[in-house]
Amino acid sequence: MGRPGKKKGYDYTLLAVVFLLVFVGLMILYSTSAYNGELKFHDRFYYLKKQLFATILGTVLMLIVANIDYHVWEPLAGIGYLVAIGLSVAVIFIGDEYNGSKRWLSLGPLSFQPSEYAKVALILFLACIVTKNVKEMGKIKTLFKIMLMVLPVVGLVGASNLSTAIIILGIAVILIFVASPKYAQFIWMGLLGCGFLGIFLGVESYRLERLAIWRNPEKYEKGYQTLQGLYAIGSGGLFGRGMGNSVQKLGFVPEAQNDMIFSIVCEELGLVGAALIILLFLLLIWRFFVIAVHAQDLFGALIASGAMAHMMIQVILNIAVVTNTIPNTGITLPFISYGGTSVLFLLMEMGLVLSVSSLIQ
Numbered sequence: 029m030g031r032p033g034k035k036k037g038y039d040y041t042l043l044a045v046v047f048l049l050v051f052v053g054l055m056i057l058y059s060t061s062a063y064n065g066e067l068k069f070h071d072r073f074y075y076l077k078k079q080l081f082a083t084i085l086g087t088v089l090m091l092i093v094a095n096i097d098y099h100v101w102e103p104l105a106g107i108g109y110l111v112a113i114g115l116s117v118a119v120i121f122i123g124d125e126y127n128g129s130k131r132w133l134s135l136g137p138l139s140f141q142p143s144e145y146a147k148v149a150l151i152l153f154l155a156c157i158v159t160k161n162v163k164e165m166g167k168i169k170t171l172f173k174i175m176l177m178v179l180p181v182v183g184l185v186g187a188s189n190l191s192t193a194i195i196i197l198g199i200a201v202i203l204i205f206v207a208s209p210k211y212a213q214f215i216w217m218g219l220l221g222c223g224f225l226g227i228f229l230g231v232e233s234y235r236l237e238r239l240a241i242w243r244n245p246e247k248y249e250k251g252y253q254t255l256q257g258l259y260a261i262g263s264g265g266l267f268g269r270g271m272g273n274s275v276q277k278l279g280f281v282p283e284a285q286n287d288m289i290f291s292i293v294c295e296e297l298g299l300v301g302a303a304l305i306i307l308l309f310l311l312l313i314w315r316f317f318v319i320a321v322h323a324q325d326l327f328g329a330l331i332a333s334g335a336m337a338h339m340m341i342q343v344i345l346n347i348a349v350v351t352n353t354i355p356n357t358g359i360t361l362p363f364i365s366y367g368g369t370s371v372l373f374l375l376m377e378m379g380l381v382l383s384v385s386s387l388i389q
Contacts, residue, residue, distance in 0.1 A: 038094060039385035042315040046090075046363075046378050049308050050083055050371075053363040059272045060292045061285035061366060075285055075366050082368030086375030093379030094386065098328060101380075102156050109153035109181070115142035116184035123188070130188045140369040143185045143192040148377050150181065150196055151203070151334030158207045159327045165208045168216065174204060175220075191357035195341050202337035203330055206320075242355035254352050256281045257291035261351065268298030285366040287358055290350045305364070309343045319385045328384040335381045 058076045065074035101108075115133065119142055123130035132139045157174055164170040178200045186193030205211070245251025260276035263269070274295045277284040284292050294302045316336035323329035339362060346361040348354045360367050362374055 037386060038382045039315055039319055039388075042312065042319070042378070042385065043382060045308055045311050045315065046375075049312065049363040050087075050375075052305065052308070053371075054079060054083065055271070056289065056293060056296075056364055057285055057366055059296060060274070060277050060289055062272075063278050064283070064285060067279075078368055079366055079371065082372045083375070086372040089372070090375040090379035090382070093376055094382035096383060097387070098331060098380060098383040101152050102159075102327060105149075105152040105156035108149040112142065112146040112149040113181050113184065116146060116181055118142070120184065120187060140372075141367075143189050143196075144367075144369045144373045146181055146185055147192070147196060147199065147338055148373050148380075150178065150199060151331060151338065151377070152380075154178070154200055154203045155327050155330035155334060158203060158330055159325075162207060162326060165204070166210050171204055171208065175200065189358070191345070191359045194357070195338065195345070195359070198341045199334055199337045202341075203334050206333045207326070207330065239355050242352065245352065253282050253288060254356060257288045257350055258352060260291040260295040264295040264298045264302075266298050267300055268294070268296045271296050287346065287356075287360055287365060288350055289365045290347055290361050293364070306343075306347075309339065309362075313340050316381060319381060319388065322388045323384050324387045328387065332381050332384050335377050338377070 054076065057079055058073070061075035062072040065076075066072045068074075071077075119130055119133055122133070124132040124134055124139060126132060131141050131143065133142055154174070157177065158165065161170055161174070178197070182193050182197050182200075185196060241248045241251045241254070245254040256276055260274065260281060263275070269275070274284075274292050276295055277292050281288050281291060290302070293305060297304075313336055316332050316339065320329045320332035320336065323332060342359060342362055345354070345357065346359045346365075349356050349359060360370055363371060
């Protein structure tokens, strides 16, 4: 464990980009969800109010976490990861089903997705494990040992949520890659990963069906959402129809405020607006990289690298799905898509990175 250093202030560029993304996300969410809110709950602000509550709570927790020395979490990382496994098991047996998938746990009137917590828990756990085994990272048996520790939560989450399992596995591979002095052995890890992906695809027939829908969405009823999303992107042109003027969100793109929200962004704000949002994500990822490079110790560098991997993978996969570059996997766009659990744990993750930035030498 590295010695706690003297706080020198947060990375205010990172903080500014996070707040800007949150603000833009709330505006886009309201524009996208007002129709569905009025139709289903007779309240145009239904989705916005729920997201705003989670955002305020997440912002408070982000600032609390940012003011706690990140080294405090190192001895607790193992427990946090075991909790993630326990919650993932609970989802399988007592989870709430929505749209055919069990991904939620209910606590009274509140519900949350344990898979969102698992991402943060995994980053801390891997940062701790890799730091303790840093001298052995050149050995392939060490890499496989660490990957075996990760596979239980990947498998449990992947049973009902393949997209999140892919993100978790991607975060693990990138963190190990960052700390490893040898790169050739990642060929074997890549082959192993492809093998596990093949197993996941084969276990459930609907996953193979998604591949067929991806290739020819016009031939399948389930390709409707993809086609409508592409129509939205195409109709936006260079500058878009204007905020609030989307046609496709009026029931044509099902649940437009969720995974497909980027298509509505393209329709209302056009290529220019979509590019500006992508630029904000690039700025965020760049700050993660800068913090990782200048971190006080390896543990801090790996926390920032894990957040960078998480953001990079999730943004790329969401935009790739919306543009039909890859099969539909149900991945949300960070800070933009509707999801209280997602924004809550994303903001806590930002708090961890801000804590690392405050102790940069």
